[in-house]
Amino acid sequence: MADTVNQDAATPAVGVAFADAVERIRRSSEYVVIPLLALIAAGLLFSIFLLALGHSPITFFSLLWRGGFGTEFSWQNTLVRAAPLILTALCVAIPARLGLTIIGGEGALVLGGFSAAVIAIPLVTASAPNYIVLPIMLVVATGVGAFWIGLVGMLRHYRGINETIASLLMSYIAIAIMNFFVEGALRDPGNPNKPSTLPIGDANMIGNVPGLGVHWGLPAGIVVAVALWVLMNRTTFGFAARVTGGNVRAARAQGLPVGKLMVTACAIAGACAGLAGFFEVAAIQGKANASLAAGYGFTGILVAFLARQNPIAIVPVAIFLGGIAAAGGLIQRRMGMPDATVQVLQGLMFVVLLVSETLYGRFAFFRPRGDKR
Amino acid sequence: MSAFTVSRRTLLKSAAIGSLGLTTGLLTRGSAQAAGDLTIGIIYVGSRDDFGWNQAHAVAAKALAAVPGVKVVEEENVPETIAVAKTMESMIELDGANLIFATSFGYYAPFMVDTAKKYPDVQFRHAAPLWKDGDPKNAGSYFGYLDQAHYIDGVAAGLSTKSNKLGFVAAKPISSVLSNINSFTLGARKVNPNATVQVIFTGDWSLPVREAEATNALIDAGCDVITCHVDSPKTVIQNAEAKGAKTCGHNASQAALAPKGFITGAEYKWETIYKQYADTLAKGGELPNFISGGYDVDFVQNTPYGAGATPEAIAAADAAKADLRAKKAYYVGPLKDNTGKEVIAAGVEHAPYDPWIDNINFLVEGVVGSIT
Amino acid sequence: MNETDIGAYGVPLAMLAGAIRVSTPFLFVSLGECLTEKSGRINLGLEGTLVFGAMSGYAISYLTGSPWLGVLAAGISGCFFGAIHGYICKLPKVNDIAIGIAMMLFGTGLAFFFGKPFIQPQAPHLPSISLGFWSDLPQVQSALSINPLFLVGIVLAVFMWWAFKNTRWGLIIRMTGDSAPAALAMGYSVDWVRFLATTVGGFFAGVGGAFLSLYYPGAWSEGLSSGQGLMAVALVIFARWNPLACFGAALLFGAAGALGPALQSVGITQGYYFFNAAPYLLTLFIMIASVSPKRSLKGAPGELSITK
Missing domain, CATH: 3.40.50.2300 (Response regulator)
Structure with a gap:
């Protein structure tokens, strides 16, 4: 406000700086306006879908609001579901900056969580205190996750194997590895009906953020997202990564260590997914079992693309999708609609958002001044 | 208000x-x-x-x-x-x-x-x-002992088979699955000591293609009665019926899926429990923390006999139901597991609801298959 | 001893039988994917197409009483999904891999949404043809009880293999896939060729889905596919974009799926989780063994994003 008042009276320099700021906001607003328009378009399409089937879109969206964001409880529900999605979405977004499409975050989550639960067994047996057990679990989970997706990066760089296919295959393999051990050598004999590893014990559960009713995975995810935004946007590593993503050949010509960048980005991505696995074990399940493969890795892909691979944007998008998931149950119960309703909406949003990619640069409003294309 | x-x-x-x-x-x-x-x-x-x-x-x-x-x-x-x-x-x-x-x-x-x-x-x-x-x-917990109904399945299957080979498609080797396999086997061998039960584990609760493959593998191995313990028995029952094998159901009624070969099936009757609860609450009473039961309290039942059940099978199964209602034990020693180790000594028996049954971790003699 | 008991010989026979039973969906999806990829585009959404095809095929068969109409409906719905993918990819700045993932989510979501009322009913099944009449062994007879779609798949594979080499259309598709500028220079619309290839590829994947619900395992349920459509994408790489090799690879993947139950039926019970994961491991190892950063995969279309 002060700027507007000052504009006439102030020195030309201030005016120019102000105009520059407006210009920058105007141009970068493209990255907010287009996705929002896409979401609205998806919502409209979905409303038509509902009307065609004789359901009321108004009821649907008001339930969506109520179940996801309308009450304090709904917010809790939403945030709990968003927590793993932030981390699994980062597993997609970081390699995406280098032009890699990783879809196997599920595998890194599962193996990370599983290894965390396994490493805890001897520590718990030796009754180590939780300030020793938890950090070790954390390191192992992120390390294993980093290794698993880092391997995808290595296969990509050193063997030229497509990372999308490799990460997908490896996530199936990861789940098989966990099942093999959980139902065999590492099975808790005290839990005969749901094969699981030995519990890590109540003393080692990290619990909820006081007063929030949501476990520590949520703040951790936000911190990691911010840190990775800084890494990707404010450091040499991030700059090099983005150059590589823009044009690999140019990056090589510049002498950038493309291979190292790829493997590092994949390892960071895997560490994020592994961290999600750590929280699933240490904050929720208390042990590793087949429920670790709950599809967070796959929903994370959707979150990352909706956030256009921007680590900061991932946080609100994950909360948004967490809210949709949270409201799914209410919609199922009140409207008698199948649980897949939410999946249809998500799929539609995903498709429309990708279509909207084509709109970037098409609107004169967002272009730099003087660009008369 | x-x-x-x-x-x-x-x-x-x-x-x-x-x-x-x-x-x-x-x-x-x-x-x-x-x-x-x-x-x-x-x-x-x-x-x-x-x-x-x-x-x-x-x-x-x-x-x-x-x-x-x-x-x-x-x-x-x-x-x-x-x-x-x-x-x-x-x-x-x-x-x-x-x-x-x-x-x-x-x-x-x-x-x-x-x-x-x-x-x-x-x-x-x-x-x-x-x-x-x-x-x-x-x-609290409520539970029906479906293994009792699987025992009845076994009795009926043991007298409906011609090859004396029965097949069991199972999801995972966990206690509740193992006790159903064991009960089925004990029932079959009680009336037909030559009967064996071959088990294939699919690895998960719902894998239609692998369940169908397991069914085919069992039939190819000579089994002429197939039953299962997976989340959705539809695939198993349908494929067995298509190949001319007889079937025993699991969890709910699958009689409609196998008009030719259905013998009977092990079913829960949750309705009994749910209505008891609703009734108790309506009268302002307190719900029990733990209830469980089987045939004697109508928590489990068997699907009405289908075309696959022979008259002898029906007679024997009906007799066995009467025994179960009287809480007669069918885990009776001496009993060996399928590796030859004795699991119940002579003279010992475990009646229905014995907690021993909840923690079964072996397959009885007569089962072809392994839990590792 | 029963005279039809063939002991351990049962394993290879069971695997062959399993391969024939299980391979058809792999075959159709991989042929569809092969066609699309030959034109220079990848469609990861075929998993969604497969699942939707399974649902719509089952629903139409149930509603009309004709399983073949179900197959047709599955194919048409597959066309529809393929066409959406093909159209969206024509737009500038759109990533075909991402669209594929989105279409996978959308397709399975729609299939589950509309499929609810069809989980319970029983739809008429596709018939099978007995080719095992010459044998007395019931195992052989059952192994050779074959669905016509399997035969159609073989014919289609041979035809595509021949057509890629010997027809004008085959040439156009390969050229579009190897070098878009060359195709443009010849006056062909790259977008249009790819659109058609994706649409027809979707048709095949839809038919593959109908096989799942209408023949084997033979019922519509939400866990029906468990990732077979995705695996078929890997299978095409494995088969080096050769339709005949797709057939072989589909049989191999089918046999790998049958391995777990078959080994258990002769008493080998250890580690069935790894037998179950065998196809994934196999594909990964073959990719590791046969690809190097210096030369891309032999037979790979030059324009394909996943081989660049």
Whole structure:
């Protein structure tokens, strides 16, 4: 406000700086306006879908609001579901900056969580205190996750194997590895009906953020997202990564260590997914079992693309999708609609958002001044 | 709200009812909730019409919804993660549920236990024998001993087979599955000592292609009666029928899927338990923390005999049912497991409901297959 | 001893039988994917197409009483999904891999949404043809009880292999896939060729889905596919974009799927989780063994994003 008042009276320099700021906001607003328009378009399409089937879109969206964001409880529900999605979405977004499409975050989550639960067994047996057990679990989970997706990066760089296919295959393999051990050598004999590893014990559960009713995975995810935004946007590593993503050949010509960048980005991505696995074990399940493969890795892909691979944007998008998931149950119960309703909406949003990619640069409003294309 | 008759267990905060009445009025075409109603939330891990575990509960839920004054809210495909805790809370907070049935094994700890601690005025019941002293008093377990019905399956199958080879498609080698395989085998060998039961584990609860492959592998190995313990037995029963094998069902009625070869099937009868609960609450009584039972209390049943059951099989199975109603033991020593190790000494027997049965970790003699 | 008991010989026979039973969906999806990829585009959404095809095929068969109409409906719905993918990819700046993932989510979501009322009913099945009449062994007879779609798949594979080499259309598709500028220079619309290839590829994947629900395992359920459509994408790489090799690879993947149950039926019970994961491991190892950063995969279309 002060700027507007000052504009006439102030020195030309201030005016120019102000105009520059407006210009920058105007141009970068493209990255907010287009996705929002896409979401609205998806919502409209979905409303038509509902009307065609004789359901009321108004009821649907008001339930969506109520179940996801309308009450304090709904917010809790939403945030709990968003927590793993932030981390699994980062597993997609970081390699995406280098032009890699990783879809196997599920595998890194599962193996990370599983290894965390396994490493805890001897520590718990030796009754180590939780300030020793938890950090070790954390390191192992992120390390294993980093290794698993880092391997995808290595296969990509050193063997030229497509990372999308490799990460997908490896996530199936990861789940098989966990099942093999959980139902065999590492099975808790005290839990005969749901094969699981030995519990890590109540003393080692990290619990909820006081007063929030949501476990520590949520703040951790936000911190990691911010840190990775800084890494990707404010450091040499991030700059090099983005150059590589823009044009690999140019990056090589510049002498950038493309291979190292790829493997590092994949390892960071895997560490994020592994961290999600750590929280699933240490904050929720208390042990590793087949429920670790709950599809967070796959929903994370959707979150990352909706956030256009921007680590900061991932946080609100994950909360948004967490809210949709949270409201799914209410919609199922009140409207008698199948649980897949939410999946249809998500799929539609995903498709429309990708279509909207084509709109970037098409609107004169967002272009730099003087660009008369 | 003044007409709200408060019984101790159906107690709800009137504020919650108030806001609930408002939202239901707004959102569900004006079907405002009558005061004093019992709202029951039922949570399924899979699809409600899977011809199996979930359907067995859904059938009972339907019967329950027909009871005057009972409103049932259901949610399906809820995974065994924090999602189920949130579904329970959502049913309580947004639908005003005062009794929750959590029907999948992995829902219990930590999810149901934690939610029960958080909502001491709401009743929670879980469909597996897991509740123990020290767990929240407003939580509890109910369970049907389906192995008894599998024993009847085995008796009928043992006298309906020609090749003396029976096949069992199983999901995972866990106790409840193993005890069903064992009961089936004991039943079959009781009436037909030459019978063997071959087991194939698929590795997960719902893998249609692999279940079909396992069925084919068993039939190719000479089995002429097939039964199973997977979430949705439809695939197994259908493929066995198509190949001309006889079948025994599991969890819910699959008789319609096998008009030619269906013998009988092991079914839960959750309706008995659910109606008891609703009845108790309506009278203002307290729900028991732990109930379990089998044939003697009508918690399990067998599907009416199909075309695959021979007359001798029907006679023997009916006799065996009478024995079970009298709580006669069928885990009777001397009994060896299928590696030759003695698991029950001569003169010892484990009657139905002996906790020994809940922790079975072997396959009895006569089973071809291994749990490792 | 029973005279039809063939002991351990049962394993290879069971695997062959399993391969024939299980391979058809793999075959159809991989042929569809092969066609699309030959034109220079990848469609990861075929998993969604497969699942939707399974649902719509089952629903139409149930509603009309004709399983073949179900197959047709599955194919047409597959066309529809393929066409959406093909159209969206024509737009500038759109990533075909991402669209594929989105279509997978959308397709399975729609299939589950509309499929609810069809989980319970029983739809008429596709018939099978007995080619094992010459043998007395019931195992052989059952192994050779074959669905016509399997035969159609073989014919289609041979035809595509021949057509890629010997027809004008085959040439156009290969050229579009190898070098878009060359195709443009010849006056062909790259977008249009790819659109058609994706649409027809979707048709095949839809038919593959109908096989799942209408023949084997033979019922619509939400866990029906468990990732077979995704695996078929890997299978095409494995088969080096050769339709005949796709057939072989589909049989191999089918046999790998049958391995677990078959080994258990002769008493080998250890580690069935790894037998179950065998196809994934196999594909990964073959990719590791046969690809190097210096030369891209032999037979790979030059324009394909996943081989660049």
